[in-house]
Amino acid sequence: MWGLYQNQPAFVLGFHGCDAAIADCIVSGAEHVLKSNKPYDWLGTGAYFWESSPHRAMEWAEDMAKRPSTNPRRVQNPAVVGAIIDLGNCCNLFDSAALDELRNAWDILSLLGMPDGSDVPENKGSTPDRLGRYRDRAVIEFMHELRKQSGLPDYDTVRAAFPEGGELYPQAGFTARSHIQIAVRNPRCIKGYFKPIATG
Template structure:
């Protein structure tokens, strides 16, 4: 009863400036969902929740290392969005974490039955963070597919998760330099509007 998310959130999407401008001017109607097998929240349009700086950092990283993404970025930019999470698989909520356990069980049983290997999460670099989330993506997509086929409940509009990424902020820290909350939008109608983020006016207090 209390797991439904209410209200609007602000999300930021790192992309090329041309894509940003075409979305805002409605030359493009919507962003293309990401469907990589390693996407850590499964298929969807990805946003950093209330984190403009991280979205811009990502866009700059892709320009510098284009092999890390299927997107082409010449001029790193950020697209803002006003989002209603709708029916959200919120991985900050214990109810949905339990659902992932069920999804993992279904995945392992199905793959074993068909003689398929279980996907694994992998780092891009040796001893790095597990950025290639093949297993997590497969588990989440298994949950979505099960719900769709069995109509156990409404299909999820979005998925939200928190990720711990990067170097420790200090020795023995529980915090890392790239910690963030990310959102994957599966239902594009959750996106109520796009905007070009404004630059802060330093003459006035932050609100």
């Protein structure tokens, strides 16, 4: 009913934490931020960015550098790359219509089960953040499939708030690492990359 307003009319700045060598390759144009397709990616498949928060992107990269990994793209020297993002046709999970669409996808998925016949996965995690968002990913991807089956236009991006990190202070309604995250599904929405300027 309000589909006309799903197209977001402005560019946003997104920030991606990664290794410094990869950041240099991205800014030079040699490669793009890769789409993530992990089973716990809470916004589904896409290239992930923190909206307007190079600080949070750097925190993430620094956290990754502390973890042992055999991945050739592992973070050794934390860095941040910026992106100019056209949100395009956005599943904006700040909007009640998008939330209704996602809930509808859940209602159907919970009745039908996963397309492969398995049970719908659960979100997991030992903290309130529940960083293993297996169910959220399944519902998001099912929502995209429902749109395709209904002949609706694909979403270019998915945008949502993530209340992470526990209470900012006792009884706070704010969390220590709250942020807005964007999953870019359509790479044409990334209009350019840049190296953020660090100031005091």
